[in-house]
Amino acid sequence: MSRLELGFWSFPILLGLIFLRAPIGLAMFLCGLLGWIFAMNGNPTPILAKLKSETYTTFSNYSLTIIPMFLLMGQFATLSGMSSALFKAAESFLGHRRGGVAMASVGACAGFGAICGSSLATAATMSRVALPELKRYGYSGGFSTATLAAGGTLGILIPPSVILVIYAIITEQNIAKLFLAAFIPGILAAIGYVITISIYVRLYPGSAGTRPAVPMRERWKALAETWPVLVIFVVVVGGIYAGWFTPTEGAAIGAAGTGLVALVGGNLSWRILGEALIGTAKTTAMIFFIVLGAALYNNFLALSGAPQYLADFVLGQDYSPFFVLSVILVFYLIFGCVMDSLSMILLTVPIFFPVISGLDFGMTPEHVAIWFGILVLIVVEVGLITPPVGMNLFIINAMDRETPMTETYKAVMFFVGSDIVRVILLVAFPVITLFLIPA
């Protein structure tokens, strides 16, 4: 078998292993390992030698050190009570409207997303605060869990975002510019969810209760309580963009600052610090094992020449660029129903990015890369809430045992609908994503 054929065969085999419930990182690692051996005509020496340094090199990559730092920052943010401050502020402004408590949950998720780089952490943290309140004001189970699952995706859509960091590293793009580009689509997502909620409560009036309005003075007071979130967001994301420091340095400052807020607020005992570190450890190791497997697999794919062949083939077909882009995005939507977003990015961006870079969208290569990155980010995030496998859905359902999964599935389709409308808008009008980014 030629290297090229090996490359093409490896993909269905990899998917087969993953669907047989192999840990995703393991499946990629195995395919990469065997792929290298076969590509070297059965000689294992080169890959054995490569693996002497492969793990250390992957784990010590300076750009990737941003990930454990952002994750720890999210842990501290969770502990520091900022989530409840955000929810209170949003709720005091919106709570009395129809569906207002749900809208407030989305708003608080957006705020939390500004200091947390992960969707799952945002979904879990905000659920702890908002679920009891939603229940208290008579929101139906499925509607509540669906709202929080969708709101959780704002954790990654609004910068900082671990997935964007990974995308930036794979495609050699500027992290600061990607963060900036994600900002408007992130806000659009939040607005879309609020509109979805208002439509939903009109269609199903029984799914939401009401609540008396809060006096204006108290509203502003509640808002003022959220100042640490604003300060941290401005310093970290603003600082990275303004060039005060590199993204990794920004993540370090954010983690230190958030830790300090948790400490000063009296939320950080030794035991809790230990739990925060262990929580960070679990997610970090999970992410880096996938990163490691993907690195090995992607090196093998490059060696096989398959991505280049695919790119040359597609570019030779004279398809319209928007057609190719749409096919790729639909692929992500479908696969998002069964796979997690990080694995999808690591697995497929090295394959699709050369195709997209070769197409003429009438933009600079950097703009195309950023725009595609944001689109991919959004479609893989939709995957977090599409049934049957949606990590956010699972997390929140685990926190609300009374609500059957099917109820959540039904309600969340409205939010998926809003996501799809947004993707179409962003594809049709690249300027929404790019107008903040100098050409």
Added chain:
Amino acid sequence: QEVTLSLHQFLPAQANVPKLILDVWADNVEAASDGRIKIDRFPSMQLGGRPPELMDQAIDGVADIVWTVVGYTPGRYPSTEVFELPFMMTDARAMSSAYWQMFEKHMKDTEFKDVHILGTWVHGPGMLHVNKEVKTPADMEGMKIRGGSRTVNILLEKMGATPVGMPVPAVPEGLSKGVIDGTTIPWEVTAALKVPELVGHHTEFEGNALYTLTFVLAMNKDRYEGLPADLQKVIDDNSGLEFSIFAGGTQADSDGPARALAVDNGNNIVTVSGADLDAWKEVSQPIFDEWVADMESKGIDGQALIDEARALMDAYEG
């Protein structure tokens, strides 16, 4: 084709070295073999690992051929540092020629015994790109400079400057954020990094280079030895002294257009000469002494290497 070889290196495909040197070499080899050799090119570390590991990748056969900066693996190839000493280099062709000859004589069966070397060369004159005018070593006092090599870092410290360690791609960000006040790189690299837009001053040294870096194009030994004799000959014919001189010369020639960009940008280009140049050389003299002492501890006669390199460069006729 009979043989497919992989060529792995760290720059993007459209950069000068891949485009003007490595691709030319690979195309020549392919053509001379009548299509029996095919060389797959993997830019930007596509086969994995980081630049310091390229040499090991060639030794182990992860890639068949690699192009790498010898200084990425400090301490492993000490003899090559003779070419990196400050103000050793006058001309990239002359030095690349000396480098190959000394490689064959001193390093082939010792430091480089684990790989088959196809070419050895250096880049054009390394110099300073700074945010204020620098004429004398005293002007460097207190400046933070990204140093290009181990010996440059030592030189910077001797002048009271602070060497800052950062990879080349981080230089534009470092300059624009004021993390560094300047960088040492040859002209050639400044264009892609947009350095002329980030600093206003450049300091060259008349007829001399502040420093240079040593490169090798290295092939897996078993892979080379396993080739049929006629294909080995194809590789040999395209490699060695002549190729090394071509590669070093091509890299130095790329300096011109990049320098023109800085001139067009209205930047201030200082050319250090005469007494000023002597002052720079004087500051750098202790580095030679320290290097010779360091080499001695490794059982290498450093002074002899310095003398031989100078003699070979003087004897070079382009």
Added chain:
Amino acid sequence: MHRVVKWLSRASAVIGGIVLVILIVLTTLSIVGRELSKLGHALGESWFGQMLIASGIDEINGSYELTEAGVAFAIFAFFPVCQFYGQHATVDVFTSALPRRSLAWLRAFWEVVLAAIIVFISLRLYEGMLRYLGNGETTLFLQFPVWWSYAASVGAAAIASLTAIYCAWARIAEAATGRPILPEG
């Protein structure tokens, strides 16, 4: 055994986490130092500027290399807890219809393969350490031997291997007896 492995994996995660926190503090101090030094040079002649310059406050040199080495160690140290709590990402959709017992055996199978790979990775890393031990390579800037960083990671990888082997055994026992041993999440 169970309690020993649990304690070991959690302790390993906390140690890795402390290294991470130290790096975060180091990086933050380095930035503060850099900004103060810039301020000092900007103020120049004034007494405050002179004081800042004279104090020698500046960024911490080589924090870049320390971060790389430290984070690599931390990530290896994070592996055991990920393993112990079954946190590796999987796709469950297509196997969720399997009978409980078959699913348990499937999990046990992958856990064994995973343990084998983690041990394999650790041994390769050890070989990598030996290579750098032998060839005298140092880091570019701080010029400390590269094998030091590898050695730290090898230590953490050893704990990861131990945990992985225990987890593989535990999953087999779970499948054989039908009783849960390892915690979920």
